[in-house]
Amino acid sequence: MHNPNDIPDPDPDNEPDNEHHNEPDNEPDTTSATLLEQLGDLLEDVENTERAKGTAAATQVVAIETARQFQEKIQSTPAAELAKTKSVRFVSEELCWRSFTTEVGLAMNVPDGTADRMITESYELSTFLPATLDALRLGRISYRHATTIVKHTTGLDDASKLLFEEAALPTAFEQPVLKFDRFARRLRERLNPIALEERHRTAFEKREFAVDPKQDGMSFVSLYVSAVDGVAIQDRIYAIAEKLHSIPGETRTVTQLRADVAVQILQEGDLFPSTTATEGQPAEVPGRGTGRFAGITPTVMVTVPALAMVEAVNGREPTGHGPAELEGYGPIPMEQALELAGTATSFIRLLTHPETGTVLSVGRDRYKPPADLARWIDYRDETCRGPNCNRRAKDCDIDHNIAWQHGGITAYDNLANECRGIHVVKHSLLTDGTTGLDGKLATKGEGWRIDHERDENGQSTGTLIWTTPTGRKYLSRPAVNLRPPPPKKPPAEPFNWETGGVTPTPDDLTPFS
Secondary structure, eight states, X not given: OOOTTOOOOSOTTOOOOGGGTTSOOOSOOOHHHHHHHHHHHHHHHHHHHHHHHHHHHHHHHHHHHHHHHHHHHHHTOOHHHHHHTTOOEESOHHHHHHHHHHHHHHHHTOOHHHHHHHHHHHHHHHXXXXXXHXXXXXXXXXXXXXXXXXXHHTTSOHHHHHHHHHHHHHHHHHSOHHHHHHHHHHHHHHHOOSOHHXXXXXXXXXXXXXXXXXXXXXXXXXXXXXXXXXXXXXXXXHHHHHHHHTSTTOOSOHHHHHHHHHHHHHHHSOOOOOSOOOTTSOOOOOSOOOSTTTTOOOOEEEEEEXXXXXXXXXXXXXXXXXXXXXXXXXXXXHHHHHHHHHHOTTEEEEEEOTTTOOEEEOOTTTOOOOOHHHHHHHHHHSBOOSTTOOOBGGGSEEEESSOGGGTOOSSGGGEEEEOHHHXXXXXXXXXXXXXXXXXXXXXXXXXXXXXXXXXXXXXXXXXXXXXXXXXXXXXXXOSSOOOOOOOOOOOOOOOOTTTTTOOOOGGGSOOOO
């Protein structure tokens, strides 16, 4: 490991003068200045890299917008021109753009929602904010600065957008993103011709709740709600946490208490803090509340290796059998998984073989299952099988990859979970622009195709191969290696001494005389 105290001599040829090493050196010490100059050069490299990122982002903005315009051109191409190049376009205008968004997301390896936002940002920057795009291309601002300007000009008329850009850019050159965002929010209020009340009503329709998994068995929980609700939630949680923190014996920090209070309120309804604490013990956060939803509990799947469960039952420490899995998240500590699987009635335990992962039990005594095949598919997939989607399987449709009306069968190697958006896009139809006798556009198959990867036995490995309308291919691997056993081989025939082990055909047999 490099020792930070081992600073290299900037002039290795400068040997110490042994004859005068005790005499004071009247020459100025330039070592520190030289090292700081070297550090300055390194920081300049950091700055230049950041500028290059801005230039690359501007190049991507132009590429996305150019692709959007070309897709629009394809969709408006007359049938005669399509026929010249043997091309097709989408039957549905809406599904055309949803498919395009999905392809952009796959090209950048981001979710559809992120791709949709970047397509919009690229359009706005290229069409209405030329000075911002130029500043990004020159590396004078970051992409986050540019998208902040886009965010705050959304809803403004064209003239107001230019006024906003002119007033905002000088500040964007000088301030980090968070400070600039506050400045831009105030500037927008001065320039926005639409009343705040009307804009709030529109924004309020987009309120949402989300869970963002993190490392070490943790996650972030977020709410997109009105500012009034957000501040009210914060104030209540802070007040309860402060009250608990004042109780003698409480050892948790205020920050920890805020998180614990929020969890208890969201999971169990109202929270009623106790007023006393025993000697050396913190005040307990009480049990189930009495709010409107206090009796509602979630159903969550936890997967535990079977031998770990056996060891736990026998009082031994679970070791060496692979991690436990929480559905919709991933690996969690074994002791937490065992507690959930054994005692929490709102959890279903899924026991698996420690080596093959084959399902042994799904705890039928604790949860009424749907059809076995559907559950099998859910366990294998865990999420939407769109290559860039992470929606939970329980919130998805189980899709026939080869459509039922086209001869597809209901079997594990023709089924996969797809969120409703991906499912609809996957079945979007193409046309060459011609019409049938009924006056409707003639269809030329679906724009997307899914194939199951096959092993040496011809069985699906669970990996899906997605082929996009433009012919690009992407893989989607299963969350769990859950596969049926290989097909049984026919029993070997006994050795035939008369034919040398070869089973004779009727032609080889001598007829009885």
